[in-house]
Amino acid sequence: MAMNRRSFLAGSGAGLAGLAGGVVIGRAVTDDTGASQLSANSQSTSASAVVEFRGPRQAGIDTAAQRHAVFAAFDVTRRESTAMSSLMSTWTDLAEQLARGEAAADDTGEATGMGPARLTVTFGFGASLFDDSCAPSSERPPGLVDLPEFPGDQLEEAWNGGDLLMQVCADDPTVVSHALRQLRRTGQGTVTLRWSQAGFLPQAAGATPRNLFGQVDGTANPTAGSSELDELVFVTDGSEWMTGGTYLATRRIRMMLTMWDRMSLDVQEATIGRHRDTGAPLTGGDEFTELDLDATSGGDPIIAADAHVRIAKTAGPGMLRRGYSYDNGPRLTGTATAPAGEMDHSQHGQMDHSGMMAAMDDHDAGLFFAAYVSDPATQFVPMQQALSATDALGHFLAYTSAGLWAIPAGAPNGPIAAELFA
Numbered sequence: 001m002a003m004n005r006r007s008f009l010a011g012s013g014a015g016l017a018g019l020a021g022g023v024v025i026g027r028a029v030t031d032d033t034g035a036s037q038l039s040a041n042s043q044s045t046s047a048s049a050v051v052e053f054r055g056p057r058q059a060g061i062d063t064a065a066q067r068h069a070v071f072a073a074f075d076v077t078r079r080e081s082t083a084m085s086s087l088m089s090t091w092t093d094l095a096e097q098l099a100r101g102e103a104a105a106d107d108t109g110e111a112t113g114m115g116p117a118r119l120t121v122t123f124g125f126g127a128s129l130f131d132d133s134c135a136p137s138s139e140r141p142p143g144l145v146d147l148p149e150f151p152g153d154q155l156e157e158a159w160n161g162g163d164l165l166m167q168v169c170a171d172d173p174t175v176v177s178h179a180l181r182q183l184r185r186t187g188q189g190t191v192t193l194r195w196s197q198a199g200f201l202p203q204a205a206g207a208t209p210r211n212l213f214g215q216v217d218g219t220a221n222p223t224a225g226s227s228e229l230d231e232l233v234f235v236t237d238g239s240e241w242m243t244g245g246t247y248l249a250t251r252r253i254r255m256m257l258t259m260w261d262r263m264s265l266d267v268q269e270a271t272i273g274r275h276r277d278t279g280a281p282l283t284g285g286d287e288f289t290e291l292d293l294d295a296t297s298g299g300d301p302i303i304a305a306d307a308h309v310r311i312a313k314t315a316g317p318g319m320l321r322r323g324y325s326y327d328n329g330p331r332l333t334g335t336a337t338a339p340a341g342e343m344d345h346s347q348h349g350q351m352d353h354s355g356m357m358a359a360m361d362d363h364d365a366g367l368f369f370a371a372y373v374s375d376p377a378t379q380f381v382p383m384q385q386a387l388s389a390t391d392a393l394g395h396f397l398a399y400t401s402a403g404l405w406a407i408p409a410g411a412p413n414g415p416i417a418a419e420l421f422a
Contacts, residue, residue: 017174047115053099056244057410060120068176069324072196073162079133092415095121099251103184111178117171117320124165124405143247144406151388159401162194199324199368216279233320233372241419244409246372249380253399255366257364260396271392273307277384319379320372327365
C-alpha cells in the first residue's frame, strides 16, 4: 500500500524535541593572549582557547557549544558520603586543571601539546544518588522528578540510569576523550562507568549546525546573557548547593535515516515545518523569521498541525537545548533490510509500509538531546508529552534513553556541591 504524507504521518509517535531547538549560546573564554571572547553565533576553534572552570555556574551550560562531546553516566560503588566528598574534590580539581590544558598526575599523554580547545566538564546527579548513603534524601531537589513514561519510548537498559552524569565538551575529539579517560581513571574504586555516548556538532563556518536529517538545528534558543535564558535555565530558590544550578533532561534519539532518506523533500519539509536548505519557516522569510502559525493556503495551515516546529513552539515556555549528533554505525543485532520490490521510488518518497518498517532499524545514528531547564515539570515534561502525542516526526525516531539530572551550581572555590556531602 503506497502512502502519502497525510496518511503516513497521521497518528504519529514521539517527536524529536531538539530538532527545532539549538546550540546558539555563549560564555566567556580566553585565548593565549588573555583577550576575553564571548561567542553567541560562532565558536572559537583555537586549540589554546580556555573556558574558565571556576564560577558561580558550571561551564558547559551557557558556553557556546563546542564541536565534540561525550555524555557519561556512572554508578557509585562506594556508597558513603565521605567517598562522594573525596570524589567530587578530586574531580573538581582535575576538571579545572584539564580546562586550563594542563596534564594530570600520571597523565596518559594522548592530548599532550593539543591545548584545552575550550574544554568544559559539567557534573550532574541522578535521583538514585539521594539514598541517604551517598547523599541525604532530604536534599533531593524538588525539580528532580521521576519522568513519566512517554508514548512511543523504546528505552534500552544499556542507555539508561546512573547516579552521576558527566558532560565533557571541547572543539577537539581527542581532548574530549582524554578528559573523560583521566576523570574515569581517578574515580576508580568509587564509581564505575554505566554508559557513555560520544557526539559531534556538524557546522559550516558561520552557519547553524545541521543534524543527520539535514535540517538546521540551532535556531530557537534563548539569547546568551539574556534575562530569558536566566529565567528558563537557572534555579534561583534551591538549597545552597543547587541555587545557580539547573536541571538537565537527556534523550538518546535514534533517527530512522533509511526511512527518512526515502521520503521526498516536500514530505520532509512538511514534517518539520521548515525548508531544509535555508532553515526558513514554510511560511516565508529566513531561518530566524518567526513562525506564522496562522498562515493558510487553500484553507489548510501552511505549517501543518502536526509539524514538528509547531508542536515544539506551542508545547511549553522554552528551554536551552544542546544536542549532539552521533553515529555508531550499523546495528549488529536486530537489523533488517527491505525486501526487494517493496520500495516505491516513483511516488516521490512514498513507500510500502512493510518495506518501511523493515528498513527502519539498520543503523544506530541520531541525536543525543540535552535540555537545560529551571523546572522540568513545567518545561520539559509538557513539551515531551505534546510531541509524543502529535508530532509528525515521531515516525522517524526511536527514543532509547530518558534521563533527568540535577546540575549543581558552580564552585568559585572548593569542590562542586561541597555542601551536599559535608
